[in-house]
Structures are given as C-alpha cells and as structure tokens.
Amino acid sequence: QLQLQESGPGLVKPSETLSLTCTVSGGSISSSSYYWGWIRQPPGKGLEWIGSIYYSGSTYYNPSLKSRVTISVDTSKNQFSLKLSSVTAADTAVYYCARRLGIRIDYWGQGTLVTVSS
C-alpha cells in the first residue's frame, strides 16, 4: 500500500522559505505516468494546487505561486520536496503531498500544518 508522509518545520517566520519533504513508501517515485505534487488548504478554506513534478524532473506550477515555488525530486531517496519563498501569513495552511495520475489524485499524505508567524 502506497504511503506518503510530509515532514518539515511547523513554524516559519515571515519572509523566510518554507521547506517540506514528502517521503514515499510502498512504491517507487520513478514509476511512469505518475506525477507527485503539493496541495495546500488554509484553515477553514478550500484546496489549492501548488504544483507537480514528474520523476524526470519536469515541473508544473500554479501560476499564482510560480514565482515563489520550487518542487524537486530525489529518486534515490524516494522523496520529493517543496520550497516556498518569501512566505507571509497568507501561506499558513495544511500542506498535503500527493500522487496524481492524469487528473485524479489517488494518494494523499496526512497533511502537515505550517504556520507563518514571527
């Protein structure tokens, strides 16, 4: 059974960079056809797609976040990562890592709350 687990700091200061890692177990991140991505959900609000990466390194980002987002993959560790720079309080959210096949997102991590505060 595929499992995804987010890890990283739960508190980030304004203007700094948010960094999260997703560890994939029970399957290979190098499997063809699958995209690996990040989705966030501010408290009490809806889901927002941040971006996705293919194991080859091809990336796709939400245009509203593109200037601040970097998603990378480490196939040797079966991990992929998110960096979001110049964060503000508006970036406070539960961040989910997930696997996407086509348009469907079939596996999600449990989510991790990241709070932006000084």
Next chain:
Amino acid sequence: SSELTQDPAVSVALGQTVRITCQGDSLRSYYASWYQQKPGQAPVLVIYGKNNRPSGIPDRFSGSSSGNTASLTITGAQAEDEADYYCNSRDSSGNLVVFGGGTKLTVL
C-alpha cells in the same frame, strides 16, 4: 479565483438523493475527479474519469458530465456522507490542475 465553481453548501435528507455540481469551461474537454473530505482528514478520491469509483467507495456515489458541468450524485445519502466535497480537473490550457471551491454537504 478558481476556474471551477461549486455551490458552497448543499443539504439532503437522510436516504434521499443529492447532486453536487462543478462548473467550468475546461470541463467541456476534461473529466472532473471528486474528493470527499471530513474534518481533520485528508481528502479521499471518490469518483474519477467518466464514472469510476476507487476500491472501497460505495456504489451510492456516481459521477456524470454534460457540457461545462460535472456532477457527483449520492443516491441514498447516509449520515457518514456529511463532508466537504471538492472537484478538480485541468485548467483551460490543459496543463495545470485546478480545484473547485468545495461544497459542504449536510445530511439532515
């Protein structure tokens, strides 16, 4: 702003049928997927493609699409179906992913 539009809230009497809709221009070209999210939990995929259910999803959940509107239908809603429901699909360019704003379903 989302390119997919959902009604913020819908209610249904226990055992009755409810339809949750998702509208957007990209739905004329691409299918939507549907997710159920209960408080404090990650979303769960319930419908994808034309009308496909992942293993473990009850058959009271079904999907359909017409024009620019995708629909999730729950036939015989149960108390445990009370949750937020989100649709997602591709954006109008076809390259990116978008989510609808979500629909809060209340089972009365």
